[in-house]
Amino acid sequence: MSRGRIDKREAILAAAFTVFARQGYARAGVQEIADEAGVAKPTVYSHLHDKENLFRHAMAAAADEVAAENLAIVDRLRDPGDDLRAALEDVAFRMLRVCCDERSRALRRLTFGQVGQFPELLDTVQERTSCQIAEAVADRFARLSLAGRLRSCDPARAAEQFLALLTGPLDARSRLGTRKVAAAETRAIAAAGVDTFLRAYAAPGAAESPDT
Amino acid sequence: MSRGRIDKREAILAAAFTVFARQGYARAGVQEIADEAGVAKPTVYSHLHDKENLFRHAMAAAADEVAAENLAIVDRLRDPGDDLRAALEDVAFRMLRVCCDERSRALRRLTFGQVGQFPELLDTVQERTSCQIAEAVADRFARLSLAGRLRSCDPARAAEQFLALLTGPLDARSRLGTRKVAAAETRAIAAAGVDTFLRAYAAPGAAESPDT
């Protein structure tokens, strides 16, 4: 089967992201990427024309993976069950775990760091991750609001703040993703974020309201 | 006067940060920095031994400036006046403006992007900015809580979440600081963040509670 050829391309992209994540764009050598992929240098250049192209494609592929992972998690809010707080905490915890993931962190690091040299990269990545996720969360919140589980509010703003309440403290605790943060602490951050969120957005008198 | 010598060093550091911010670490040439500072290349090497050292010192200096600016703003919470909501919104807005500032953004970009090559840089910068600021805010919140203006809470967590509610949405809106965001929108973000914060942290039955 001719899968061998396609596999090579995928292997190169995966290896490229690995090496870029480890070394940064400038310090990563094409030869090094070729080695990591178990492939010769000319093979790399035959699949991806030059280093810049290689970088763009590797980043896009990685962004797609991360986005898919996150969207799958948010989808769990489609049927939140009886205990909204528990459901939110569960989703929050899972999303934070993904954000802690080395792949996510490297993606953000590289995007942020190379945005000067690759201006359009920001749109590519941000579009596929943050925006889509915020949108998905907003969708869920809109339904929850309509169902009387959350107070009437702007779902986009609620989603924005919900995500901020999670990722902000995580970044602070993990030193922008360079320190490891224990699962227990991650769970505490999720619980704290959800608590504050519910204090601000729970439907008045609802069961998940913190003062009951 | 022998100020000329010290001035040169400062000029070099300032120019270095400017060029690093514009080009990124790898793409910035020492010659270019020397030109920007109006100085010869050997002069740069005589003051700062090599490029890495130059980078470290330039970043530290820039971090100090940003930190000082932010701390001055937080200090305004020392005497919040009658209207706590207004005071918080004012501080929030001013801090967001600083975060939008090109210097702050470049600082974060460079730190984040070069953290792989300069691991200790993260501590240097983060220590001087985020940590100090969160600490200062926590101090203010502790006093406010004791004075009955905020509900009883963990001030560190409250500060963490307060800052997250501001910077998170700002990052989302400004595409991590690459799009300009109008002053009106910044103010809206500040108001929204403070609103959510007060819903979660206002003292029960206080005047600044949103349901009065």
Place this chain on the structure above:
DNA sequence: CGTCTATTGAACGCGTTGGTTCATTTTGAC
């Protein structure tokens, strides 16, 4: 005025790395 120090400009060595060439070998299709 003489001296010492900081600065300058220009050039250089040198290592690194992106990108290419080519002859050879492997691979997969038929």
Place this chain on the structure above:
DNA sequence: GTCAAAATGAACCAACGCGTTCAATAGACG
């Protein structure tokens, strides 16, 4: 088994940029 496309390895070129050297200059101080 045959053939064409793809992969390999090794070498090569050229550009770039760090860091240095050095002779010449400017300026402060006594």
